[in-house]
Amino acid sequence: MLDITLLGSGGSMPMPHRFLSSLLISYKGRKILIDCGEGTQVAMRKMNTGFKNIDIICITHLHGDHVFGLPGLISTMRNSERTEKIVIVGPEGTRGVLRDLLSPITYMPFELDIIENPKTPLEIIKSSVGLQFHEYHESENQEIIFSTLALEHSSPCLGYSFYLKRKPKFSVEKAELNKVPMEIWGRLQKGETVVYDSVVYEPHMVLGEKRRGIKVSFVSDTRPTEAIPDFIRDSDLFICEGTYGDDMDSEKAQRNRHMTFKEAAMLAKDGEVRELLLTHFSPSMDKPEMYRQNAAEIFADVIIGYDGYMKTISFKDE
Amino acid sequence: MLDITLLGSGGSMPMPHRFLSSLLISYKGRKILIDCGEGTQVAMRKMNTGFKNIDIICITHLHGDHVFGLPGLISTMRNSERTEKIVIVGPEGTRGVLRDLLSPITYMPFELDIIENPKTPLEIIKSSVGLQFHEYHESENQEIIFSTLALEHSSPCLGYSFYLKRKPKFSVEKAELNKVPMEIWGRLQKGETVVYDSVVYEPHMVLGEKRRGIKVSFVSDTRPTEAIPDFIRDSDLFICEGTYGDDMDSEKAQRNRHMTFKEAAMLAKDGEVRELLLTHFSPSMDKPEMYRQNAAEIFADVIIGYDGYMKTISFKDE
Numbered sequence: 001m002l003d004i005t006l007l008g009s010g011g012s013m014p015m016p017h018r019f020l021s022s023l024l025i026s027y028k029g030r031k032i033l034i035d036c037g038e039g040t041q042v043a044m045r046k047m048n049t050g051f052k053n054i055d056i057i058c059i060t061h062l063h064g065d066h067v068f069g070l071p072g073l074i075s076t077m078r079n080s081e082r083t084e085k086i087v088i089v090g091p092e093g094t095r096g097v098l099r100d101l102l103s104p105i106t107y108m109p110f111e112l113d114i115i116e117n118p119k120t121p122l123e124i125i126k127s128s129v130g131l132q133f134h135e136y137h138e139s140e141n142q143e144i145i146f147s148t149l150a151l152e153h154s155s156p157c158l159g160y161s162f163y164l165k166r167k168p169k170f171s172v173e174k175a176e177l178n179k180v181p182m183e184i185w186g187r188l189q190k191g192e193t194v195v196y197d198s199v200v201y202e203p204h205m206v207l208g209e210k211r212r213g214i215k216v217s218f219v220s221d222t223r224p225t226e227a228i229p230d231f232i233r234d235s236d237l238f239i240c241e242g243t244y245g246d247d248m249d250s251e252k253a254q255r256n257r258h259m260t261f262k263e264a265a266m267l268a269k270d271g272e273v274r275e276l277l278l279t280h281f282s283p284s285m286d287k288p289e290m291y292r293q294n295a296a297e298i299f300a301d302v303i304i305g306y307d308g309y310m311k312t313i314s315f316k317d318e
Numbered sequence: 319m320l321d322i323t324l325l326g327s328g329g330s331m332p333m334p335h336r337f338l339s340s341l342l343i344s345y346k347g348r349k350i351l352i353d354c355g356e357g358t359q360v361a362m363r364k365m366n367t368g369f370k371n372i373d374i375i376c377i378t379h380l381h382g383d384h385v386f387g388l389p390g391l392i393s394t395m396r397n398s399e400r401t402e403k404i405v406i407v408g409p410e411g412t413r414g415v416l417r418d419l420l421s422p423i424t425y426m427p428f429e430l431d432i433i434e435n436p437k438t439p440l441e442i443i444k445s446s447v448g449l450q451f452h453e454y455h456e457s458e459n460q461e462i463i464f465s466t467l468a469l470e471h472s473s474p475c476l477g478y479s480f481y482l483k484r485k486p487k488f489s490v491e492k493a494e495l496n497k498v499p500m501e502i503w504g505r506l507q508k509g510e511t512v513v514y515d516s517v518v519y520e521p522h523m524v525l526g527e528k529r530r531g532i533k534v535s536f537v538s539d540t541r542p543t544e545a546i547p548d549f550i551r552d553s554d555l556f557i558c559e560g561t562y563g564d565d566m567d568s569e570k571a572q573r574n575r576h577m578t579f580k581e582a583a584m585l586a587k588d589g590e591v592r593e594l595l596l597t598h599f600s601p602s603m604d605k606p607e608m609y610r611q612n613a614a615e616i617f618a619d620v621i622i623g624y625d626g627y628m629k630t631i632s633f634k635d636e
Binding site: 013038063065067068099105 | 331332333334355356357359360363364380381382383385386387389390393394397414415417418419421422423
């Protein structure tokens, strides 16, 4: 199960009624934050999400409206008695920008680990000190498969995808067929390989068919690209920038390396996602809901984002 | 005439109902901003103050709750078609912190001039390109006398004082007594020295008694110091930190280098100011108004600040 909170749905400038684009993913009581524009910590306070358990911060790109909330958030997190490391992921250049932005902060009670432009998928596992990145390897153990995609904006920009694996069901039939001693069923089910009475038993010997997990993808800020549909394919929730609602703004979208609602909807359709959540609205667009039809004509399951939008995504019974 | 807008009355962390401490002084349509915590630009938008005409930004000190709104504000000001220089004044270290904080901003259509820890008074004059600093010299011309005071906080910190001079009234009696030709009365009144028919005429030859101007002083964050009463003396409005309302918090105030309401009120009394405006409230103090009496017992004309508090200070008829 993943919980999603859209903290802010605005782009460019913070507005009194709309925080800047940022999103929180909660998993087993720990959190991943995507983007952190000015005011993100206020949005968190308003929505009572808490600060303490944010273990990973993903930065899409280094424009101010996506990062200027970091110094304040990190300062406030120092007051939460946190000692666990925080990992910040971002495009090339992230290390330098963070070093500068955070330089006024003299006292730092936790480590900040920075990963620039990871080229291969990673896995995220919940440990006793929170969510942690590990190298990806095919196994029954990993919890979230994390991957990135280079987007096409006016500054290096990354899209993010999170795939929460679902363990196969335990299969008594298979266990019995493979003559697995009942004493070790539980350990095998948890993903351990077990040697028992000098015989090696592997998890697949007690597990049934693969089951679909949960996929959430986040794509902002960018023009549509050919690679996006495959990157977001089958997402349960595809969070995508829709800077402009009006089709009339399509030239502006091209010029500023953004998308219209229609373009985002085309990606959602091509990527065969379950639901599209639009966000990152231009300050000039006061009521994004007015343009819903421009997206819905192409992709029906569209949600026009708003600050405080929340969704729980559970495994589907299959 | 000076217009004062308290943009935010909070210290430490921005809260949903309280922006961080920052204040705007408007003079002849141009503006001076004091401090700029995260969210200051949102407060400005909420209070409809505009961004474009801010010519001077005074930073009291380099703690995050006083500066982390600068990158966002400066970014937004770039969109206001501004081309005039902005002057930022602050304590020693301001240049380095600003260089870091603003480093993600690549395109800057106006110059940023930084003055660190000015040791002598300066004058601020409104010119065609906004408010400008000049070296101070005794004259009838200058408009605002600007001075700073080193405060006593956990980081180098400056108090600010603004004295808007009022020109003496024109005195027909004096002009006639001094045999000043009527043709040059206007120029002398404006402060010019005029040579006419080979005789030198000076402004004082047509001007009456000195008249009291308007003084506004800003003191935050600090412990009370011996120098403060003289620095704030006779202020029409003395804006002062009152981090803690409750006298019970006086030890905490000492430890964190802040003040209680009572300590601020003592300064107001010793400095013989007209009015005290308290601000920079601790996030732990939900209703500062509850502690008004702690200040009022010592200094009656106290205002418990709140976001959006506004005051126009005019010259008094004497």
